[in-house]
Each structure stands twice: as C-alpha cells, then as structure tokens.
Amino acid sequence: MRAFFKWGVSAAVLGLMLANGGMAQAGGKAFKVCADPNNPPFSVKEGSGYENKIAELLAAELGQPLEYTWFPQRLGFIRNTLKAKLPDSEEYKCDVVVGVPTGFEMAATTQPYYQSTYVLVYKKAGPLGSVKNPADIDNLPAEVKTKLRIAMFDGAPGTTWLLNHGLIGQGIPYQTMTGDVTQSTAQILARDFAEDKIDMVIIWGPIGGYLAQSSPDTFELIPMKSEPGLKFEFPMSIGVRRPDKERKQLLDDLIARNGDKIKAILESYKVPLVDIAKPANTKKEDH
Numbered sequence: 001m002r003a004f005f006k007w008g009v010s011a012a013v014l015g016l017m018l019a020n021g022g023m024a025q026a027g028g029k030a031f032k033v034c035a036d037p038n039n040p041p042f043s044v045k046e047g048s049g050y051e052n053k054i055a056e057l058l059a060a061e062l063g064q065p066l067e068y069t070w071f072p073q074r075l076g077f078i079r080n081t082l083k084a085k086l087p088d089s090e091e092y093k094c095d096v097v098v099g100v101p102t103g104f105e106m107a108a109t110t111q112p113y114y115q116s117t118y119v120l121v122y123k124k125a126g127p128l129g130s131v132k133n134p135a136d137i138d139n140l141p142a143e144v145k146t147k148l149r150i151a152m153f154d155g156a157p158g159t160t161w162l163l164n165h166g167l168i169g170q171g172i173p174y175q176t177m178t179g180d181v182t183q184s185t186a187q188i189l190a191r192d193f194a195e196d197k198i199d200m201v202i203i204w205g206p207i208g209g210y211l212a213q214s215s216p217d218t219f220e221l222i223p224m225k226s227e228p229g230l231k232f233e234f235p236m237s238i239g240v241r242r243p244d245k246e247r248k249q250l251l252d253d254l255i256a257r258n259g260d261k262i263k264a265i266l267e268s269y270k271v272p273l274v275d276i277a278k279p280a281n282t283k284k285e286d287h
Helices: 011-019 050-062 157-164 185-194 205-214 245-257 259-268
Strands: 031-035 066-070 097-101 114-123 150-153 171-174 200-204 219-223 233-240
Touching: 031 050, 031 097, 050 066, 050 097, 050 245, 050 259, 114 205, 114 259, 150 157, 150 185, 157 200, 185 200, 185 205, 200 205, 205 219, 233 245, 245 259
Parallel strands: 031 066, 150 171, 150 200
Antiparallel strands: 097 233, 114 200, 114 219, 114 233
C-alpha cells in the first residue's frame, strides 16, 4: 500500500539528525500538534481519536513529548494554529496537522499515509435493509424512495450522487461546518439516526466507520466507488508550514517506516481504506 513512498531521509540520516540536534530546527523539544478538541473519530482532547494515536506514535518515534494546541476545526483553524505564533515570541504554537487532504492549499503536505472513500451508511432495521450496494437504491420501489430521509451536506460528493440518482428531493440539508463547536459531524449524525430523523447518509469514510463501530448492530456501511465525473476516494496527509521542508521530509520518512503501525491504528477505528493512488507528477514542495 505504501510501496510508492519516497524515503526523503534514510534511517541512518535520521539517526544523525537526532544525535546532532537536527530536530531543534525541525521539531524543537516537543512534537507540537494542531488539533480540534472535539472531532471524533479524528481528534479528541482526552486523546481517543485516531489522529491522537498517530501523533503519539510519531512523537514516540522521535523521542519527543507530545503537545497540543486546541482549536475548533472551523474557518480560521490554520490561521489560529499552524500559522500562529506565541505572544511576544517567534515560536509557533504548533507545527503539524495530522490529517489534511493531500495537496491542501493552506499547508505543505506529506506523502499520503492513507486513502479512504465516502461511504453509504444506513440503519439495518430501516427501509434500506435490503440494500447491498448503492446501485440497489435505484431499484427500490418508488413508494420507498419518496419517503427516504437522507442527510445531505453542502458541497459534498454525496449530494452530487443524490442529484445524479434522482434523490435530491429526499435530502435534508446539513452544514459541513456548524457554529456549535460542542457538536461534531459524527456526533450530530449519531444523534439524528438515534432520534429517527434520517434513514441514510453518504459521508466521509472515517465518520461512517465511527458510526458503525459505535453501534455495529444498528448500522450498515457500504463504500462508495468513484464514477465518471464524481470522485469519492481521497488521500490524506500530514500538514506543515510551507517553508518547513526539513520537517516535511522527516515526516515523510517516519510515515514510510511506520506504515504498518499507522494502518493498524486506522483499521482499529474501522476507517475504510483503499489503495493509495500514485499522485500526478508535481513539484516536491507542493506535496
């Protein structure tokens, strides 16, 4: 899965960097992570998210204590964390964002450490109980389809899929980013499914895995497949500041050396994984 990773720094060179204090430039005395304190299954202040576990792994590999700067992952997240300096100091609040889309515009990104896909999630005991793949929804009786209540997120590929399959009228609008920082997308969906407000949602894979893991007897999860003009599969990376090439190179090496351990963490959280596609030829600093 990770055969295409380019080892920017060999294990021997990494050892020399650590021995000679090279990490003073790349990471300082701590592995400083920018994260949302309430965004399961990604990051949680008490450390139960899978990005928390990956951060713990990387910090341990570097022999550094793990420190967090917490800020809700809403508009202004990068500005107030990764690009923000401590008061009266040239030191940044934090240095890495553990989960960002590969090629994220607001940061430099490492080689991807996993790729997931959007998933169809529905209640097994609901009107979609007979569905085994997304195409089965097209063949449901009209009286069933017209009564479906489908969570629909603005700007998401699931909404485009609903439009393409004549189900946009059954969509219930949800905000991708809400103003309530005490409620994450996963928590809102779990609540609304429990209160029987919705029958299904097409959602980013890790969130679907969270729902299925939290109540395995309740939910069915079906991975979506990309189709012409509609992409469901996306790679994810670690984000750093663009000028921070040394840290990015070091993280690329750590990801490559710890691929199996990272995969095990993701699988323990039921994150739907697909093979990482080789990126198009781009300049190294843009990754």
